[in-house]
Amino acid sequence: MTAISYLDHDGARLAYCHRTGDGPTIVFLSGYMSDMSGSKAEALDAWAAATGRAFLRLDYSGCGASGGDFEEGTIGRWRDEARAVIDAAAPGPLVLVGSSMGGWIALLLAAELGDRVAALVGVAAAPDFVDWGLWAGLGEADRETLMRDGRLEQPSDYGDQPYVYTRALVEDGRANRVMDRPIAYAGPVRLLQGQRDPDVPWRLALDIAERLNSSDVQVVLLKDGDHRLSRAPDLALLTATLDSLLETICAT
Numbered sequence: 001m002t003a004i005s006y007l008d009h010d011g012a013r014l015a016y017c018h019r020t021g022d023g024p025t026i027v028f029l030s031g032y033m034s035d036m037s038g039s040k041a042e043a044l045d046a047w048a049a050a051t052g053r054a055f056l057r058l059d060y061s062g063c064g065a066s067g068g069d070f071e072e073g074t075i076g077r078w079r080d081e082a083r084a085v086i087d088a089a090a091p092g093p094l095v096l097v098g099s100s101m102g103g104w105i106a107l108l109l110a111a112e113l114g115d116r117v118a119a120l121v122g123v124a125a126a127p128d129f130v131d132w133g134l135w136a137g138l139g140e141a142d143r144e145t146l147m148r149d150g151r152l153e154q155p156s157d158y159g160d161q162p163y164v165y166t167r168a169l170v171e172d173g174r175a176n177r178v179m180d181r182p183i184a185y186a187g188p189v190r191l192l193q194g195q196r197d198p199d200v201p202w203r204l205a206l207d208i209a210e211r212l213n214s215s216d217v218q219v220v221l222l223k224d225g226d227h228r229l230s231r232a233p234d235l236a237l238l239t240a241t242l243d244s245l246l247e248t249i250c251a252t
Contacts, residue, residue, distance in 0.1 A: 002045070004065055009084045010077070012061035012068030018089040019045065021054035023246055024118045025090035028057040029082055029109075031100030031126070033156070033163060035064025039230040040099055040123065040238065047239045053246070058085045071151060071164060074172035075101075075130075079108045092116075095245065097238075099123045100200065100227070107178050107208075110185040119188040119245045123238065124200045124227050125208060128180075130173030133199065134165055146170065157198075158228075179211060188216040188248070190241050192234075194225020 062070025098106030103125025
C-alpha cells in the first residue's frame with residue numbers, strides 16, 4: 001500500500017493514497033460506509049503497481065482513515081471531498097471507478113469535470129439509492145423515526161456495525177438526483193452489474209446507460225454476480241475492463 005497522505009478540507013482531514021504512473025489517473029470511489037482498504041481498492045492498487053498506472057483512492061470524511069463525523073456526511077459533501085482530493089493529487093485526466101454509492105458520486109463528478117474524465121466505470125453503481133433503496137425500503141414507522149430524530153440505524157449484511165442513515169443524507173440525496181434527467185457525460189462508460197445483487201436492481205444499469213449522453217456505453221451483466229463483485233473473476237473483469245479502456249484512450 002502506498003503511504004497515506006492527508007488533505008484538510010471543510011473541517012475534515014481527508015486521507016488518500018496516490019500512486020504515480022502513466023496515463024490518466026484511475027480514481028476509485030468507494031461505497032456507503034466503505035473505505036479505501038476494501039478488496040476492490042486493494043486489487044486496483046496492485047494492478048496499478050504491476051502495470052505502472054497512476055492510481056488514487058480516498059476515504060470520505062467519517063470513513064476509514066479520514067477525520068470528521070460520518071453522520072455529517074452527504075452525497076454532496078462526499079462528492080466535494082472527492083473533487084478536492086482529485087484536484088490536489090491528480091489534476092490531469094482521469095478514469096473514475098465508482099462502486100455502489102461511489103458510482104453515484106462518479107456520475108456527479110463526471111458531469112462536473114467534463115473532458116477531464118477520460119472514461120467512467122461503474123461497479124454495481126447505485127445512483128439515487130436514497131430514494132429507491134433507502135426510503136422505499138423503510139416502513140412508515142422507520143421513516144417517521146428518521147425524519148423526527150435525524151438518524152436511523154439498520155442492520156448491515158456487510159459488517160458488524162449497523163448502517164446509519166440520516167435525514168441530511170436523504171434530503172441532500174434528493175437534491176443530487178441524476179436519474180430524473182439526461183446524465184451530462186459523453187465519454188466511454190462501462191457498467192459492471194451482478195444479477196444476484198440484493199441491493200442494486202440489475203436493471204438500474206440499463207437505466208443509467210439509457211440516460212447517459214454518451215454513445216459509448218457498455219453494460220456487462222454477471223448472472224451469478226452479487227453486490228460486492230469482489231471474487232477473483234470479478235476483479236479480473238474489472239482490471240481487464242480498465243486495460244481495454246486505457247488501450248483505447250491512449251491510442252486516440
